[in-house]
Amino acid sequence: MNNTILKIENISKQYRLGLVGTGTLSHDLNRWWHKIRGKDDPYLKIGALNDRTTSSDSEYVWALKDINFDVAKGDIVGIIGKNGAGKSTLLKILSRVTGPTTGSIKSKGRIASLLEVGTGFHPELTGRENIYINGAILGMSKAEITSKIDEIVAFSGCERYIDTPTKRYSSGMTVRLAFAVAAHLEPDILIVDEVLSVGDAEFQKKAIGKMQDISNSDGRTVLFVSHNMAAVKSLCTRGIVLQNGKSVFDGTSTEAVDFYLNSSVGEETSSVKKINDFQNKKPFFITEVSIITSDKKGRTYVYTNEDFWIKIKYKFNEIIRKCHMTLVFKDQTGEVVLFLDRSDYYKEYYVAKKGCFESTIKIPNPLLKPGKYYISIGLANQDTNKNAHELDILSFTIKDVDSLRDSREGAIFLPVPWEITEI
Amino acid sequence: MSNITNRETDEWLFEITPKGKLIDLNFKEIWRYRDLLWILVRRDIVTVYKQTILGPLWFVIQPLFTSVIFTLVFNGFGSLGTGSVNAFLFNMGGITIWNYFKECFVGTSDTFKKNAAIFGKVYFPRVIVPMSITVSNVLKFFIQFVIFLLFYFYFLSQGKAGIPSIFILLLPILIIAMGMMGLGLGMIISSWTTKYRDLTVAVGFGVQLLMYISAVPYSLGEIKNSNQEWVQIATPFIEYNPLTQVIEGFRNMFFGLETFNIIMLLYVIVFSFFVFFVGLVVFNKTERNFIDTV
Numbered sequence: 001m002n003n004t005i006l007k008i009e010n011i012s013k014q015y016r017l018g019l020v021g022t023g024t025l026s027h028d029l030n031r032w033w034h035k036i037r038g039k040d041d042p043y044l045k046i047g048a049l050n051d052r053t054t055s056s057d058s059e060y061v062w063a064l065k066d067i068n069f070d071v072a073k074g075d076i077v078g079i080i081g082k083n084g085a086g087k088s089t090l091l092k093i094l095s096r097v098t099g100p101t102t103g104s105i106k107s108k109g110r111i112a113s114l115l116e117v118g119t120g121f122h123p124e125l126t127g128r129e130n131i132y133i134n135g136a137i138l139g140m141s142k143a144e145i146t147s148k149i150d151e152i153v154a155f156s157g158c159e160r161y162i163d164t165p166t167k168r169y170s171s172g173m174t175v176r177l178a179f180a181v182a183a184h185l186e187p188d189i190l191i192v193d194e195v196l197s198v199g200d201a202e203f204q205k206k207a208i209g210k211m212q213d214i215s216n217s218d219g220r221t222v223l224f225v226s227h228n229m230a231a232v233k234s235l236c237t238r239g240i241v242l243q244n245g246k247s248v249f250d251g252t253s254t255e256a257v258d259f260y261l262n263s264s265v266g267e268e269t270s271s272v273k274k275i276n277d278f279q280n281k282k283p284f285f286i287t288e289v290s291i292i293t294s295d296k297k298g299r300t301y302v303y304t305n306e307d308f309w310i311k312i313k314y315k316f317n318e319i320i321r322k323c324h325m326t327l328v329f330k331d332q333t334g335e336v337v338l339f340l341d342r343s344d345y346y347k348e349y350y351v352a353k354k355g356c357f358e359s360t361i362k363i364p365n366p367l368l369k370p371g372k373y374y375i376s377i378g379l380a381n382q383d384t385n386k387n388a389h390e391l392d393i394l395s396f397t398i399k400d401v402d403s404l405r406d407s408r409e410g411a412i413f414l415p416v417p418w419e420i421t422e423i
Numbered sequence: 424m425s426n427i428t429n430r431e432t433d434e435w436l437f438e439i440t441p442k443g444k445l446i447d448l449n450f451k452e453i454w455r456y457r458d459l460l461w462i463l464v465r466r467d468i469v470t471v472y473k474q475t476i477l478g479p480l481w482f483v484i485q486p487l488f489t490s491v492i493f494t495l496v497f498n499g500f501g502s503l504g505t506g507s508v509n510a511f512l513f514n515m516g517g518i519t520i521w522n523y524f525k526e527c528f529v530g531t532s533d534t535f536k537k538n539a540a541i542f543g544k545v546y547f548p549r550v551i552v553p554m555s556i557t558v559s560n561v562l563k564f565f566i567q568f569v570i571f572l573l574f575y576f577y578f579l580s581q582g583k584a585g586i587p588s589i590f591i592l593l594l595p596i597l598i599i600a601m602g603m604m605g606l607g608l609g610m611i612i613s614s615w616t617t618k619y620r621d622l623t624v625a626v627g628f629g630v631q632l633l634m635y636i637s638a639v640p641y642s643l644g645e646i647k648n649s650n651q652e653w654v655q656i657a658t659p660f661i662e663y664n665p666l667t668q669v670i671e672g673f674r675n676m677f678f679g680l681e682t683f684n685i686i687m688l689l690y691v692i693v694f695s696f697f698v699f700f701v702g703l704v705v706f707n708k709t710e711r712n713f714i715d716t717v
Contacts, residue, residue, distance in 0.1 A: 007435075096439060096546035099711035105439040113545060122466060124473045133466060136459035137545055 005221055006071040006094075006111075006189060010103035013064040013089050013245075063089045064245045067103070071189075074219040078226065078236035078253050080260050085242040087225045091193050094223065109188025109221070112138055123167035127158055127177055130166050134181045148184050155206075156180035183210045190214060193225045211235060233257050271298030273394045284320065284352065285388045286377055288313040291396050292360075301397040304370060304413055310361045312377055314352075322349035322382035327361060330374045330392065337368065337411040349382055369413035370400040453548050463555035468562060482566045486522060490515040497640045504645055508678045509583040512574055517639040519571045520601065520673045523564040524666065525630055527605025530556040532612040532626050535713050542713070549710040550703070553613070557606045564598070575677060585678030593688065594676060600695040601669050607695070607702030614709035637666040642674065644681055665694040 064086045071077055079087050092098045094105065095113035121130050131152055135145040145152075153162050156177040158169075166174060192211065212235065215222050226232055232239060232253055239256020241249035249259040272290040290311045293299050302308045310327060329338040340361065343349055375394045380387035398413075472478045490511055497503045498510035505513040531553035535542065538552055578584040616622045638646075638661055646654050646661065661667050668687045675683045 092543075093439065095544075097543055100439065100441050102441055104441075106435040107438070108434070108436050110436070111546075122470060124470045125466065129466075133462050136456070136462045137541065137547055139456070139547060140458075141455075142458040142462070 003072040003074075004070045005073040005108045007106040008067055008069050008071075008094075008103075009105070011064055011067040011090070011093060011100045011105065012062055012102045013086075013093060013098075014060050014101040015063050062245050064093075064100075067242075067247050069240060069247065069250060071221055071223070073109075073221055074215070075238055076215045076222045076224060076236045078224050078232035078239045078256065079242060080226070080232055080239060080256060081242035086245040087242055088193060089245075090242070091191050091223065091225055095191050107189065110139065111189045111191060112182075112185050112187035113191035113193070121166050121174060121178065124165055126165055127153075127162040127169070131177070131181055134178060135185065138182060138185050139187070140185055152180045152184050155183065155210075179207060183207070183214070186218075187220070189221045189223065191223045191225075208235065271300050271394075271396075275390065275393075282388065283318045283381070283386060284314065284316045284323075284379055286312060286379065286390050286393075287315050287356070289375065289377060289390065289394050291375075291394065299396075301399050302365065303399050303401050304366050305401055307365050308363050310363065310375065311358065312361070313356065313358045314379065315356050316352045316354055319354060320350075320352040320381045320383075323352045324349055324378075324380040324382050325359075326378040326380075328376040328378070329368070330376065331371055331411065335411075337373070365398075366413050366415060368398050369408060369410060370398050372397045449548065453551065456547055456551055459547060460551050460555050460558065463552065464559045464562070467555065467559040479566075482563055483570050486515060486518050486567050486570065489518050489522075493518065493640050503641050505642065506585065506678075506680050507583070508585045508680065509578045509581075512578045512584055513642075513674065513678070514640065515571055515574060516674050516677060517670050519564070519567050520597075520670055521634060521637065521639045521666075522567065523560060523598075524601050524605045524669070525634070526560045526563065527557050527602055528609045528612075529626065529630060530560060531606055531609025533616065533623065534609070534613040535617045535709065536613070536623070542710075550610075550706060553606055553610055553706070556609075557602050560605070561598070561602060585680055588676050588679045588683050590672075590683035590685075591676040593683075594673075596688070596692065597669055597672055597676075600691050603695040603699040604665065604669075607698035607700070610702035610706040611698075614705045614713075617709055617713040633666070636661050637664055638670055642680060643667060643671050665691050 067086075067090060079090065081087050089098075091113065093100050095111060097113075122133060125133070128149070131149060132142065132145055136142070153159055156173075156179075158173050158177050161169060161173065166177070169177070190211075208231065211222060211224070214220050222235075224232065224236055236253035239249070239251060239253035239260075240247055241256050241260045249256055251259070271292070272288065274288050275286055288311075290298050291300070291302070292309045292311055293302055293306060294308075299308075312327075325342040327340040328336055329340075331337050373396055374392040375396070376389065376391045377393060378387060378389040472481055475481065477484065493514040494511045497514070498505060534549070534553050534556075542549065575584055579587075612622055612626055634640075636657070643662060646658055649655065649658075668684070668691050671681075672683060672688060672691070675681055
């Protein structure tokens with residue numbers, strides 16, 4: 001029995017970095033010159049993998065490289081990965097918004113995407129007219145829309161405004177109306193990308209319910225991309241993890257989420273970072289940074305309920321009478337969430353003698369919410385204004401002990417007693 | 424859809440590959456999206472004059488006022504002759520058919536740029552968009568054409584509209600050819616603008632200049648008789664400009680100023696098919712990956 005509805009073979013996608021438009025004509029001419037002589041595209045060979053942390057000399061990167069998988073009818077596949085892992089590119093290729101550079105995709109069913117809802121809404125037209133336009137863009141026929149319009153309007157909860165131009169709608173109403181149209185479209189394969197991040201909580205619940213309905217009752221296939229691990233775990237039957245444009249894991253959704261969380265911890269970091277001694281001539285500098293936990297071992301992750309220590313080694317080549325020391329934590333978006341200054345506690349600057357020193361800074365937990373953090377360290381001589389710093393030198397992850405609270409807002413995690421008394 | 428069940432065979436509904444065929448027009452698919460075409464045409468016509476006082480009257484005001492100004496400038500100040508035909512009617516004929524081409528061309532020439540947001544999110548046969556623009560311009564043309572006919576019959580009764588020619592029966596061919604040229608050129612330009620933005624600027628004044636070398640405010644016969652050296656150099660360029668031939672042909676059908684040139688009509692048909700075909704190929708090639716460059 002062949003149940004495969006979608007077959008993805010060796011899909012790769014190349015992008016050109018930098019400014020589009022500068023030198024495209026010369027590249028085009030060069031490409032054409034190679035082509036007429038029957039040679040390969042000169043810009044295709046040098047593509048490097050899409051790892052944005054390491055810079056490459058190549059202008060071209062592979063956003064996706066050799067992706068292979070089959071999807072069976074009725075599967076709900078969650079596609080997870082960090083920002084820039086290639087998830088959206090994959091969905092764009094699947095929904096035929098852009099073409100692949102190499103490889104092929106074969107499909108037995110109609111694919112429709114909810115990449116971003118609200119496409120094609122015309123502000124001057126009424127909600128009803130826009131339902132028709134939006135539905136038609138998504139591939140419905142006029143008759144199909146007419147038969148469903150009452151259901152769509154009811155689902156959106158915009159009955160009162162349905163004959164008002166959509167330019168008078170709030171952004172929330174627009175989104176609800178658009179999702180309502182898309183949810184009533186009946187493709188064989190539905191692609192959903194992060195739509196659930198919009199709308200209020202009640203509407204999100206409705207939307208997730210609708211997605212479950214779609215797949216459960218009608219046996220439709222869904223491809224779901226999200227950063228919301230809880231949603232992926234509960235909705236999907238299968239999970240695929242993308243990393244730097246490659247598919248690195250394919251299994252059940254629970255396994256995939258676990259794999260993703262573990263790999264995002266261990267992938268590029270070690271618990272110790274040594275800095276080369278080439279800067280020996282400088283008056284002072286940082287030589288080593290590490291993270292340790294209560295068992296005195298280095299780790300790249302800590303749990304929300306355990307304290308941890310940052311160990312920093314310095315070398316001073318001269319005496320500093322007022323040494324200013326700082327330790328900064330940034331979250332995954334690059335936002336500074338914690339700024340520690342040694343003099344906050346001691347009320348005075350450190351007096352540094354010549355030689356090598358080591359300090360251990362205790363960070364009490366629970367303090368930061370689960371997630372990935374980057375450490376930066378600064379040293380400064382307050383008298384001469386000379387300084388030495390290491391930016392984003394080490395990363396670590398704070399893991400949740402039990403359930404997943406990654407998507408929660410705010411920077412701080414703090415379990416507090418929450419007493420309730422009857423009054 | 425309900426037909427999932429009868430797809431149990433091993434046949435793939437469609438395949439996505441990096442390189443498409445030269446002409447990859449899936450007519451079945453376009454047919455499936457025909458409702459979208461009509462909805463877009465309706466949207467085009469309905470939304471243009473929303474929140475305006477005069478509303479659809481604007482369809483009429485535009486050619487009328489342009490004809491008045493042209494008559495004033497070219498036939499008043501410039502004293503260009505229009506034979507036995509009233510100058511205002513002469514200009515109106517040229518402007519009606521020229522406007523139709525211009526709207527088709529300009530309207531489709533920014534297809535990719537204007538629709539980048541939608542094209543970046545959902546798939547549908549992209550060619551639906553320029554097609555819908557062309558269709559709605561055919562409808563707009565008919566409105567303006569009816570106005571032209573009103574004036575035509577009035578001047579005809581006054582004996583100031585020349586003699587209509589039997590070739591007037593070929594009018595539909597002329598209209599289709601003009602639409603295909605506008606659409607074809609528009610598709611070519613819209614594809615190129617995704618990469619080379621300079622073209623957007625060029626289209627704006629280019630179409631303005633094009634009007635002057637397409638014999639809109641004067642008749643071809645008038646410049647052929649000119650003694651000025653510059654005009655003589657320019658004449659062949661104007662004469663073999665297919666747009667000139669459509670406009671001249673249109674006027675000759677109604678006014679019979681000169682005999683209708685059937686050879687030139689064939690030339691126009693061949694050219695419009697060629698432009699349309701090239702437009703489709705270029706458009707088709709661009710639609711696959713334009714979202715990465717736009």
